Amino acid sequence: NPNPNPNPKALPLKPLHLHPLKSSIPPLLPIIASTTSPPTPAQTRVDILSESLPFIQRFRGKTIVVKYGGAALQCNVLSDLVLFSCVALRHVLVHGSGPEINAWLLRTGHESKFHNGLRVTDAHTMEVVELVLDGKINKSLVDEINILGGTSVGLCGKDARLLTARPSSESAVLGFVGEVARVDPSVLHSILADGHIPVIASVAADEAAQGYNVNTDITAWKLAAAVGAEKLILLKDVAGILEDRNDPRSLVKEIDIARIRRMMEEGKVAGGMIPKVS
Numbered sequence: 001n002p003n004p005n006p007n008p009k010a011l012p013l014k015p016l017h018l019h020p021l022k023s024s025i026p027p028l029l030p031i032i033a034s035t036t037s038p039p040t041p042a043q044t045r046v047d048i049l050s051e052s053l054p055f056i057q058r059f060r061g062k063t064i065v066v067k068y069g070g071a072a073l074q075c076n077v078l079s080d081l082v083l084f085s086c087v088a089l090r091h092v093l094v095h096g097s098g099p100e101i102n103a104w105l106l107r108t109g110h111e112s113k114f115h116n117g118l119r120v121t122d123a124h125t126m127e128v129v130e131l132v133l134d135g136k137i138n139k140s141l142v143d144e145i146n147i148l149g150g151t152s153v154g155l156c157g158k159d160a161r162l163l164t165a166r167p168s169s170e171s172a173v174l175g176f177v178g179e180v181a182r183v184d185p186s187v188l189h190s191i192l193a194d195g196h197i198p199v200i201a202s203v204a205a206d207e208a209a210q211g212y213n214v215n216t217d218i219t220a221w222k223l224a225a226a227v228g229a230e231k232l233i234l235l236k237d238v239a240g241i242l243e244d245r246n247d248p249r250s251l252v253k254e255i256d257i258a259r260i261r262r263m264m265e266e267g268k269v270a271g272g273m274i275p276k277v278s
């Protein structure tokens with residue numbers, strides 16, 4: 001690069017230079033296609049960036065809420081988010097941490113219990129949920145994003161009254177499992193406008209500052225609705241909604257509300273998939 005950009009903050013505009021670059025490439029493409037050798041990594045990179053251009057243009061300035069939790073926590077997702085934030089997509093990352101909470105509960109002599117896909121949360125479990133989710137996982141996600149060259153702000157629902165909780169309708173069974181009573185996304189607008197990635201632990205409090213464990217899928221969709229997000233992405237280590245949940249080949253690629261209702265009535269959608277489709 002003859003003109004390296006000394007200011008990494010100016011990087012957001014760089015991919016736009018790919019357009020003229022791409023238009024100078026087409027005469028070469030048939031030659032590349034006719035050789036038997038596979039494309040070089042550099043060619044692959046140019047192709048990927050060129051193909052991303054229409055998407056970058058379409059989603060520039062738009063907000064996308066990504067829910068990222070449990071077993072799906074992987075570093076390459078974070079580097080994608082940092083990359084997209086460099087091209088002016090606005091991401092809100094909402095996270096859970098099912099397995100880690102289970103592990104810390106076990107260490108403190110408690111077992112994890114679930115009811116309809118939601119964690120039964122007594123006072124001790126609530127303390128562990130807050131320590132692990134907001135204290136440990138949230139801060140390590142902020143660390144990772146910072147290491148990758150992005151900037152993020154770690155929050156939970158309590159900060160700036162982002163989420164106000166109320167006890168769930170099944171609180172007799174579920175304990176301190178909360179529903180989202182109110183969302184005030186004001187704090188997110190300024191964080192996003194400054195180019196940071198808000199990283200949100202799915203914990204909230206009621207008016208009396210009692211903490212609640214809120215299912216991460218529910219937090220994600222409530223926030224997506226409140227910020228007027230363009231997309232809500234639920235990342236998971238299963239392929240998606242399965243017609244037969246024991247058969248990974250039965251992936252439902254497209255679905256409407258009537259069919260979701262039918263699958264729920266037939267018991268085909270259960271457990272942790274219920275809050276997702278809800």
Ligand code: ADP
Pocket residue numbers: 069070071072096098117216217235236237238240241242243244245268269270271272273274
């Ligand atoms: P996360 O930790 O990402 O919130 P959950 O474990 O809570 O994920 O929810 C996803 C789980 O829901 C799947 O791993 C699967 O066990 C269960 N499930 C129930 N019904 C279905 C279905 N029809 N298709 C796919 N998964 C289903």
Ligand code: MG
Pocket residue numbers: 117216217272
């Ligand atoms: Mg879940």
